[in-house]
Amino acid sequence: MRMPPRKKVGIKDVSREAQVAISTVSHVLNGTAPISAEVRTRVLDAARRLGYLAERQTKATITALHTVLLAVPDDALPENEINLFSWTVLNALTRECERRGVRLVPLAGGGPLTAKRIVEAAMEASADGILLINDDRRELLHGISNAGLLTVLINGEDQEMKVDSVAPGNRFAAQMATDWLISRGHREILHLTWEGRTTITRRQDGFIDAFRANNIPRSGAHVLQAAGYEPKMGEDAIAAWLKDNDGPGDVTAIFCAADNLALGAMRALTAAGLDIPGDISVMGFDGVALGELVSPALTTVDVPLNQMGPEALHLLERRVLANDSERAAQRLELGCKLVIRQSVAAPRT
Amino acid sequence: MRMPPRKKVGIKDVSREAQVAISTVSHVLNGTAPISAEVRTRVLDAARRLGYLAERQTKATITALHTVLLAVPDDALPENEINLFSWTVLNALTRECERRGVRLVPLAGGGPLTAKRIVEAAMEASADGILLINDDRRELLHGISNAGLLTVLINGEDQEMKVDSVAPGNRFAAQMATDWLISRGHREILHLTWEGRTTITRRQDGFIDAFRANNIPRSGAHVLQAAGYEPKMGEDAIAAWLKDNDGPGDVTAIFCAADNLALGAMRALTAAGLDIPGDISVMGFDGVALGELVSPALTTVDVPLNQMGPEALHLLERRVLANDSERAAQRLELGCKLVIRQSVAAPRT
DNA sequence: TGAACTTATGAAAATATTTTCTTATTGATT
DNA sequence: AATCAATAAGAAAATATTTTCATAAGTTCA
Numbered sequence: 001m002r003m004p005p006r007k008k009v010g011i012k013d014v015s016r017e018a019q020v021a022i023s024t025v026s027h028v029l030n031g032t033a034p035i036s037a038e039v040r041t042r043v044l045d046a047a048r049r050l051g052y053l054a055e056r057q058t059k060a061t062i063t064a065l066h067t068v069l070l071a072v073p074d075d076a077l078p079e080n081e082i083n084l085f086s087w088t089v090l091n092a093l094t095r096e097c098e099r100r101g102v103r104l105v106p107l108a109g110g111g112p113l114t115a116k117r118i119v120e121a122a123m124e125a126s127a128d129g130i131l132l133i134n135d136d137r138r139e140l141l142h143g144i145s146n147a148g149l150l151t152v153l154i155n156g157e158d159q160e161m162k163v164d165s166v167a168p169g170n171r172f173a174a175q176m177a178t179d180w181l182i183s184r185g186h187r188e189i190l191h192l193t194w195e196g197r198t199t200i201t202r203r204q205d206g207f208i209d210a211f212r213a214n215n216i217p218r219s220g221a222h223v224l225q226a227a228g229y230e231p232k233m234g235e236d237a238i239a240a241w242l243k244d245n246d247g248p249g250d251v252t253a254i255f256c257a258a259d260n261l262a263l264g265a266m267r268a269l270t271a272a273g274l275d276i277p278g279d280i281s282v283m284g285f286d287g288v289a290l291g292e293l294v295s296p297a298l299t300t301v302d303v304p305l306n307q308m309g310p311e312a313l314h315l316l317e318r319r320v321l322a323n324d325s326e327r328a329a330q331r332l333e334l335g336c337k338l339v340i341r342q343s344v345a346a347p348r349t
Numbered sequence: 350m351r352m353p354p355r356k357k358v359g360i361k362d363v364s365r366e367a368q369v370a371i372s373t374v375s376h377v378l379n380g381t382a383p384i385s386a387e388v389r390t391r392v393l394d395a396a397r398r399l400g401y402l403a404e405r406q407t408k409a410t411i412t413a414l415h416t417v418l419l420a421v422p423d424d425a426l427p428e429n430e431i432n433l434f435s436w437t438v439l440n441a442l443t444r445e446c447e448r449r450g451v452r453l454v455p456l457a458g459g460g461p462l463t464a465k466r467i468v469e470a471a472m473e474a475s476a477d478g479i480l481l482i483n484d485d486r487r488e489l490l491h492g493i494s495n496a497g498l499l500t501v502l503i504n505g506e507d508q509e510m511k512v513d514s515v516a517p518g519n520r521f522a523a524q525m526a527t528d529w530l531i532s533r534g535h536r537e538i539l540h541l542t543w544e545g546r547t548t549i550t551r552r553q554d555g556f557i558d559a560f561r562a563n564n565i566p567r568s569g570a571h572v573l574q575a576a577g578y579e580p581k582m583g584e585d586a587i588a589a590w591l592k593d594n595d596g597p598g599d600v601t602a603i604f605c606a607a608d609n610l611a612l613g614a615m616r617a618l619t620a621a622g623l624d625i626p627g628d629i630s631v632m633g634f635d636g637v638a639l640g641e642l643v644s645p646a647l648t649t650v651d652v653p654l655n656q657m658g659p660e661a662l663h664l665l666e667r668r669v670l671a672n673d674s675e676r677a678a679q680r681l682e683l684g685c686k687l688v689i690r691q692s693v694a695a696p697r698t
Numbered sequence: 699t700g701a702a703c704t705t706a707t708g709a710a711a712a713t714a715t716t717t718t719c720t721t722a723t724t725g726a727t728t
Numbered sequence: 729a730a731t732c733a734a735t736a737a738g739a740a741a742a743t744a745t746t747t748t749c750a751t752a753a754g755t756t757c758a
Contacts (some may be wrong), residue, residue, distance in 0.1 A: 011715060020737075021738040021739075023737080023739075024738065025715095026717085027716090030408075030715095032716075032717070033717095033735095034736065034737095035737080036737090037475055040415070048670070053413070056409045057409045060406045064393075126386055160525065161686075173510065321402055327656065328656055328683040330660075330684070331518055331521075331682040332680070332682075334680075336677070359744060369707075369708080371708085371709095371744090371745080376746090376747095378745095379746075381747075382707080382747095383705055383707095384705095385707090
């Protein structure tokens, strides 16, 4: 694995690009002399453009991390196409590690994760820290931190606020999605979800928040639990719901807690002869499914999956560098974006 | 304001400390040669001990920030001792800026903050970014980001997930505090709060969460609104409550959403002839009040106020450096700690 | 058992960066 | 108009850091 021989950029290259002397660049970078705003901007822009700032930044932190243990529970393994979520996250993480020259030692398979297994694997690899994805059980976290190992959770949260974590801003994102439905005129909305971990219930919280924030009667917020997050389960849940209620009733929109569920729901709705979005609107969450390719294209919430891994790495670096157990644990929530396509319309009047 | 002439540490000093050659240190730091785990550790430890790693880290980021506008709404001004919260945060922030040589231009007083005022002030100071404390109104955020200025919120949150922010982990912390009360045996708990911003309602969420997580009847969760967060208002609210209900009734513990309220509550309870914690337990939140000096000493939740400013600065730096509007907004929650003192005991049986 | 490798470390050469000091320009003050 | 002070930028000297290459010590294998 050899990088293209992109020769390192230095302060010299920046000075040429910005048309100033080498020393001037140094002065700008260190604030060791008065510099006019104009030149300062020119230099900084050049430095950024050439990737000098980024390189410098990388070099400063890279030091701390040599080997990182990546613990992946079986159900996050991207064995089936279903778990595109984890796959995307892990993929971006792997690439970032390669880029930075961090050795990533995976621990996966071989039955359920236990603190013992993780600690042993970390010792064996003499890892500087641990990244743990999709698993935030208390016993696990206790076991690991008792061994004095530094850990960052990806797509999880430590309720005891001892361990750093990165997760999507589920609650706000779900509220934003529901807000959008409400703004289109929907008042009776079904939230299709499943009994997942706390990070999934946050989406339900946000769904409810939106009703409160918009002063809409909470009686319009309906919740339906599917058996899991696979498309088939969403399909079954919606089919059963349609049957029980003899059609969608007052409900004019379905907000699904995952794109996969939304795909299943759309199948069930179409099978029941309902038009999307004419008769009923559907909204997803995650932005991983090929929502663009189904018909109608799925309106959804885009989660910045590609940024979760790198951010986790960054938290781990800072933790290793600081090496200060007094420092408060950090929980990082990444903002999500609405992706508006065709599966949502105003309700029939 | 002159730093003690602590001469800069370099790779040379590290090599001496770690008893290796200069080049070896360089190799460790850059991964440019195979290094034994033993030497690697020795070098890294030495580098950390001497503050070399920290210095390097600082240097890498300092570049991006020269001038920062600090916008402080009137009600966060530390004019009265009441707002020890803001005072502590601002104090730590100021010191961090001094340490790093960042120029901090305050914008405060002169009536309510408006987007226009902030944008103009930022332009005038040619600020690289804005720190906004205790104010996250939508119009304000829209106005600022429309002007293309980078902003980080301190003790606030952007529901639209466009702007980075730092805040305490209010929800989990409140749950932790309530958990503690429940673990001592309390089942009927009063949450004393006020109509604050969303960050305050998060504490109420956590209070409720604890009942759910512990499978305790939610009928035991009582909420009482004070007129504000000053001690006097807590005192009045509790006095009125005691009067209305002819004593505390079944309630055996009061969890206050702020230390100031707790101090007031304690005064009202004592005035009513109740013993703390014999008759009723009291728990605070914030860890700023002189809870250690009151009698009995106040059990509370310690919020890492000193870290909020520096973390906000760090977010701003990264944002300026990346200069990538595609990058998702980040919301950083800092973990809090339980401080156990004397004001909480098991309820009378 | 000794040639061929591999792993570790350091000395010295090659680079990169910072600091000091000089010079130019502008505007204010006598 | 001459002088001074403040602001900007750069040349050159002083340092700091990285890289290349040499060497030692162990390992493997025919």
